[in-house]
Amino acid sequence: MKLSSRLVAGVTGAVLLGPLLSSSVAAQQEWRTVTAQRQRQPVDTLHVRMLYGAGKLQLGAAPDSLLYDLRERFDAVRTRETHRYDAATRTLTVGSDSAVTRMFSLRKRALHTSGDESGQGSDLAVGLATGIPLDLDLELGATESTIDLSKLSVSRLELNVAASAASVTFGTVNPVEMRELDLRTAAAGVDVRQLGNARAQVVHVNTGVGSVTLDLSGDWTGRMTLDVHPVLGQVTIRVPADVGVESHLTKLIGNVDQAGFTRKDGVAYSANFSSAKRTIVVNGAATLASVAIQWE
Amino acid sequence: MRYLDLVSSLLLIGAASPALAQQAQGASDSTTAVQAQGAKASTAAVQAPSAAVVRAWTDSLARDPNGLKLSAADVHAGPLSVKQGDTVHGSIAAWRGNLDVSGTVQGDAVAVNGDVVLHPGALVQGDVVAVGGEVRNEGGKVSGETRTLSALSMGAVGSAVTATPRQVTRRSISLAVAWYLLLVVIGLPVVLFARPKLEAVTERIRNDFSRAFLFGVVGQILIIPALVAICVALAITLVGILVIPFAVVAFVLAVLGALALGFLAMAYVTGDAVMRARGAAPPYGPPPVFQFLLIGLSIFLVLWVLGGAFMWAGVLGGILRFIAAIITWVAVTVGFGATLATRGGTRVMRTATLPVALPVEEETSWQTPTPVSGVTAARRPTPPPRQRHP
Numbered sequence: 001m002k003l004s005s006r007l008v009a010g011v012t013g014a015v016l017l018g019p020l021l022s023s024s025v026a027a028q029q030e031w032r033t034v035t036a037q038r039q040r041q042p043v044d045t046l047h048v049r050m051l052y053g054a055g056k057l058q059l060g061a062a063p064d065s066l067l068y069d070l071r072e073r074f075d076a077v078r079t080r081e082t083h084r085y086d087a088a089t090r091t092l093t094v095g096s097d098s099a100v101t102r103m104f105s106l107r108k109r110a111l112h113t114s115g116d117e118s119g120q121g122s123d124l125a126v127g128l129a130t131g132i133p134l135d136l137d138l139e140l141g142a143t144e145s146t147i148d149l150s151k152l153s154v155s156r157l158e159l160n161v162a163a164s165a166a167s168v169t170f171g172t173v174n175p176v177e178m179r180e181l182d183l184r185t186a187a188a189g190v191d192v193r194q195l196g197n198a199r200a201q202v203v204h205v206n207t208g209v210g211s212v213t214l215d216l217s218g219d220w221t222g223r224m225t226l227d228v229h230p231v232l233g234q235v236t237i238r239v240p241a242d243v244g245v246e247s248h249l250t251k252l253i254g255n256v257d258q259a260g261f262t263r264k265d266g267v268a269y270s271a272n273f274s275s276a277k278r279t280i281v282v283n284g285a286a287t288l289a290s291v292a293i294q295w296e
Numbered sequence: 297m298r299y300l301d302l303v304s305s306l307l308l309i310g311a312a313s314p315a316l317a318q319q320a321q322g323a324s325d326s327t328t329a330v331q332a333q334g335a336k337a338s339t340a341a342v343q344a345p346s347a348a349v350v351r352a353w354t355d356s357l358a359r360d361p362n363g364l365k366l367s368a369a370d371v372h373a374g375p376l377s378v379k380q381g382d383t384v385h386g387s388i389a390a391w392r393g394n395l396d397v398s399g400t401v402q403g404d405a406v407a408v409n410g411d412v413v414l415h416p417g418a419l420v421q422g423d424v425v426a427v428g429g430e431v432r433n434e435g436g437k438v439s440g441e442t443r444t445l446s447a448l449s450m451g452a453v454g455s456a457v458t459a460t461p462r463q464v465t466r467r468s469i470s471l472a473v474a475w476y477l478l479l480v481v482i483g484l485p486v487v488l489f490a491r492p493k494l495e496a497v498t499e500r501i502r503n504d505f506s507r508a509f510l511f512g513v514v515g516q517i518l519i520i521p522a523l524v525a526i527c528v529a530l531a532i533t534l535v536g537i538l539v540i541p542f543a544v545v546a547f548v549l550a551v552l553g554a555l556a557l558g559f560l561a562m563a564y565v566t567g568d569a570v571m572r573a574r575g576a577a578p579p580y581g582p583p584p585v586f587q588f589l590l591i592g593l594s595i596f597l598v599l600w601v602l603g604g605a606f607m608w609a610g611v612l613g614g615i616l617r618f619i620a621a622i623i624t625w626v627a628v629t630v631g632f633g634a635t636l637a638t639r640g641g642t643r644v645m646r647t648a649t650l651p652v653a654l655p656v657e658e659e660t661s662w663q664t665p666t667p668v669s670g671v672t673a674a675r676r677p678t679p680p681p682r683q684r685h686p
Contacts, residue, residue: 033446034362039438076449082361085441 030076036083038067040129043090045155047135048128051095054079055122057145059138061152062127068092069127079122094126095139128152133176140164149174154198157181161188170197173219177201185210185233196220196240207233207289216240217296221278228284228291230254235291237282244276245269245293254286258293344373345391353408356448357427363448364404364423375410380417387422394429397436404440414438461608468604468617476597480590483560487586490557493641494585497561498568500634509626512558512633523547554640558631563592566627570595599623 046067055074062069074081083094128134133155138147141162149157150171156179159168163186171194178200183190185207195203196218204227205212211234214226228235228249239245247268249256261268273279282293345353350368357363366387375393378384378401387403388395395407397418404422405412411429414420414436423440424431431442486494501508526543530536536543567588578584603617635641 030449031446032449034443036362036441036443038441076447080361080449 029078032072032074032076034070034072034074034081036068036070037062038085040065040067043067043132045090045133045135046129047089047091048126048137049091049093049095050126050136050138050140052124052139052143052145053095053141055124055143057123057140057143057147058125059146060125060127060148061130061150064130066127067129067132069125070094071125072123074122074124081122081124094124131175140166149198154178157198157200158184159190160184161190162186164188165190167191167193169193170195170218173197174199180204183207183212185212191215194218196224201225202227205229205235205284207231207235209233211236214238216243216280223278224280226280226282226284228282229287230284230289230291231287233289235286235289237291237293238296239270239280239293240296242272242276242278244273244279245282246273246279247282247293249282249284249286249291251286251291253288255290256286256292257290261293345371350391357406360445360448362443362445364406364425366404366406370403370406371408378405378418380415465604465607468607469601472597472600472604475600476593479556479560479563479593482556483563483589483593484586486557486560487589490641491585493638494557494561494564496638496641496644497557497631497634498564499644500638501561501565501630504634504637505630508633508637509630510633511637512629512631515632515636516629519551554635555628555632557641558633558635559628560589560631561634562627562631563596564589565592566595567592596620596624596627 048068068085070083072081072083081095083092085092130151131153133153135156136154137158139160141164143164143166145161145164145166147159147166147168148171150169153175155176158180159166159182161184166188168190169192174197176199178198181198181200181203183192183203183205186209188207188210189212190207190210191213193215194217195214196216197220198218199220201223202225203214205214206229208231212230213236215238216224217238217240226237228237245258245261245268247256247258247261247270248266249258249268258268258270261270263269270276282291284291347368350371354366354368354371358365366389370387371389371391373391373393375396376388376390377396378388378399380398382399384399384401384403387406388401389404389406389408390410392409393407394410395405395412396415397405397413397420398415399417400419400421402421404425405414405420406425407427407429409428410426412424412426412431414424414431414433416435418436419439420436421439424438424442425445426443427445428447430444433442523544526547527540530540530543564585567590568583570591571588599620600617603613603620606613606616638644
């Protein structure tokens, strides 16, 4: 009986450990690099749909002669990055070729973080044409993203970030007015720099369990509206000294830090609001979250 | 312990075999077609690839998310050039050589293990792709996309190269382990809740192995005809047509259940036999059914792991897998036959031994018949006195 029990335990243990050992012994990385460029074509708007679930992302301006410029490096064992361009709809789609692949990619990345920490992870560099209005729809998960929209003409930006760190920079004034800027984050840290250059009339920010920093510096005039809804998170709004602020923020078991503001009819105004040449209106509610308006 | 060591060693061989398979893959030339590794084109004469290799490679290229569809007829060995003023009606691909384009290509321009060079005045109306090389645009125009791929990401789907040995090995071992775990999961409730049925089937296997095998073969042959007959019978009644889908599902479940119960019984018998041969079975008391079941299943698992572990070894792997398949089929067939013979374990086999005829003793047999006139009473038998040991 003793031998029998040992045998059963040994066999069962070996069977359960076998695949694990097998995967670790045979764990292999098959790195691939793919580059793709398309020469510049006369298009009225370039739509970009991106779903990137693992690695480092860099998005910026492409060389003048190109419509887009992609440079990918990925482990073909874990994930299959893909892209396609539909000339009829002028839509560039970039990302993993299936949700299943993406899921496994994320799972395996979690098991092999040491390789990623040493800079051996996947990365994707995307260059987009300058001078062509861009309609950007970016979904990023478990990534470290640097999105530099300087020199680009962004007519719409929807950015969904989950479990990631991302920085978005508008280094130069957006040549076109942005119809909509929608920022949704979950368990992410997002830093938006020089948002004033975006020329967005309305900025929507929805964040959950994370932090978002909005730097409103930049070259802009007139009136901008911020619609902010943090839940279990933190939103910091950095405002240039010459900008007047009209705040309609409410809170539900949260905190709204707007020191130096004066209240009138339930609306908080900054001290310089009446004399300011450019103003922002902040709407929204902080639910179990905090919103801070800071002056630069 | 030696047996345990042997089983563990075999499983470890299975665990390490993908690495061995990978080494074998590295030595194999058959996969070079789908994994171009950046070699530059040679100006020397390049041997034309076989049709199977080209087909496998074009399949892989078509399946690659960043690839494209290419006809095998468009692939040419060695360096190629499209001179100024020339027009290629369709696509063109250079195999292990550079593709120099100065003219017009109305389709795609591709180089495998070589560069695509677009000279001034060149026009490619499709895509320009370099696998294992680079695209150098020195003034040409591309209507489509320009891509470079360090290697293909996908394996071939063609008959020449279906998958890498490492992939096949890992898949085989994973499949064997998955089946083992599934049968263990099924076996546990069978032992807990249907142990009498399992033992009835087991008894049939032990006592009538050859007939169980015969029943199993006949049963397997009759599965499809029986299903058809049931459907026809239901269809004849018209009302039964509505029941046909449910009947089909019920029939399939019943067959699967019979196969599973039979194989578990066979695994139990195997485990029991192995442990008895080693003298490790308990001499008295109820047998440890689940342990015997696990041991039996483990033996079948080892067979399949061995077969899978040596997939990279070519013929040897094939022989091992064939042996495993034959043994498993016999086990399944015998178990299935025994399950049918016992009607799913509900009919216990009658033993062939004749009942022992015991002397009939009546309660009053010790009495002496008493005549009416009367006799002296007989003495009632008593058990003999116990012998006392010193």
